[in-house]
Amino acid sequence: MLLPITAFGHPTLKKVAQDIDKDYPNLDVIINDMFETMYYSKGVGLAAPQIDLSIRLITIDASPFAEDYPEANGFKKVMINAHIIEEEGIEWSFNEGCLSVPDIREDVLRKPKIRIQFVDENFVSHDEIYEGVVARIIQHEYDHLEGILFVERLTSLKKMLLKRKLTDISKGNIKVDYRMKFPFQYRKKIK
Numbered sequence: 001m002l003l004p005i006t007a008f009g010h011p012t013l014k015k016v017a018q019d020i021d022k023d024y025p026n027l028d029v030i031i032n033d034m035f036e037t038m039y040y041s042k043g044v045g046l047a048a049p050q051i052d053l054s055i056r057l058i059t060i061d062a063s064p065f066a067e068d069y070p071e072a073n074g075f076k077k078v079m080i081n082a083h084i085i086e087e088e089g090i091e092w093s094f095n096e097g098c099l100s101v102p103d104i105r106e107d108v109l110r111k112p113k114i115r116i117q118f119v120d121e122n123f124v125s126h127d128e129i130y131e132g133v134v135a136r137i138i139q140h141e142y143d144h145l146e147g148i149l150f151v152e153r154l155t156s157l158k159k160m161l162l163k164r165k166l167t168d169i170s171k172g173n174i175k176v177d178y179r180m181k182f183p184f185q186y187r188k189k190i191k
Contacts, residue, residue, distance in 0.1 A: 001029075001033045001036065002033075002036060002037050002040055002178070002179060003033050003034070003037045003051045003179070004051070004052075004178075004179040004180055004181040005037070005041060005050055005051065005099045005100055005178060005179065005180050005181065006049065006050050006051065006052045006100055006180075006181050007100055007101075007102075007169055007170060007172070007180045007181060007182045007183065008100055008101045008149065008151070008166055008169045008170050008183075009166070009169070009170030009182075009183040010052070010100075010170075010181065010182070010183045011183070012049050012052050012053075012054055013049050013050070013100060013144070013147065013149060014147045015049065015054045015147050016054075016145070016146055016147050017047075017048060017049055017054045017055050017056045017057075017144075017145040017146075017147075018054060018055055018056065019055075019056050019081040020055045020056065020057070020080065020081065021123075022123045024055065027057075027121075028121070030048070030051075030053070030057070031057070031059060031078055031121055033051075034046050034048070034051060034057070034059040035059050035061070037051065037178070038059055038061070038099075039061070040178060041099050041177075041178040042177075043099045044060065044061060044062055044063075044064055044065065044137055045058065045059065045060040045061075045062075045137050045138075045140060045141040046058070046059050046060075046099065046141070047141045047142075047144030047145055048144075048145075049144045049145065049147075050099060050100050050144060052181060056080060056081045056082055056083075056145050057078070057079070057080050058077075058078070058079040058080075058082055058138070058141040058142070058144075058145070059077075059078055060075065060076065060077045060078075060079070060137055060138065060141060061075070061076045062075040062076075062133065062134055062137055063075065063076070065133050065137075068133075069132055069133040069134075071130075071131065071132045071133065071134045072132075072133055072134055075134050077120070078120055078121040079116070079118040079119075079120070079138070079141075080118060080119045080120065080121065080123070081118055081119055082116055082117070082118040082138075082142055082145060083116065083117050083118070084114050084115070084116050084138075084139070084142055085115045085116065085117055085127075086114065086115040087110075087111040087113070087114050087115075087139070088111055088112075088113045088114075089111045089112040089113045090111075090112070091109040091110060091111055091112075092109065092110065092111075092112055093107045093108065093109050094107065094108060094110070094133070094136055095107050095108075096108045096136075096140060096150045097150075098140070098149065098150055098151075099178070100144075100149065101149060101150070101151055101166070101169060102169065102174055102176045102180075103165070103169075103174060103176075104151065104162060104165055104166075104169075106150070106151065106154055106158060106162075108140075108150050108153050108154070109153070110135075110136055110139050110140075111135075111139075112131055112132060112135060112136075113129065113130070113131045113135060114129070114130055114131075114135045114138060114139060115127070115128070115129050116128060116129075116130065116138060116142070151166065169182075170182065170183050170184070171183075171184060172184060
């Protein structure tokens with residue numbers, strides 16, 4: 001099932017997500033729905049906070065980058081309870097976008113190598129090292145679990161220049177090819 005993507009400004013995107021256990025309700029369905037939503041929205045990664053669930057769950061399929069980055073070939077993962085243990089190397093710039101922040105792409109600095117611990121969809125533990133564009137995708141999605149959006153990693157000047165676009169996104173004044181959940185909808189429900 002296609003799920004709405006939570007838009008910039010929504011409170012769920014600012015929360016630190018919680019670890020879950022293998023008995024989390026409908027986890028298999030959520031994972032399948034996240035992949036379906038990610039593919040439909042033309043993303044390469046999706047974190048649960050982007051579908052309004054504050055849990056430590058990431059889906060990734062880096063294959064669209066495979067032509068330019070060999071490490072992305074066949075890289076498809078589910079990461080549950082992910083925790084980056086280490087980041088190393090000289091930061092490099094890469095142009096990033098985000099389904100929760102549509103129509104904005106900016107260069108972001110990140111370290112090229114990470115070590116991450118997580119469990120997969122079968123709750124098998126992993127402690128792995130990734131480099132290059134795969135590390136970058138993981139770091140971007142991992143930030144969502146920590147309540148951070150890529151635009152927060154930009155300079156103060158860049159953020160100031162993007163302020164109006166970000167306000168428009170949070171108000172739903174944007175056209176996208178996928179369903180979104182905007183913050184103003186959330187605020188109306190809690191009144």
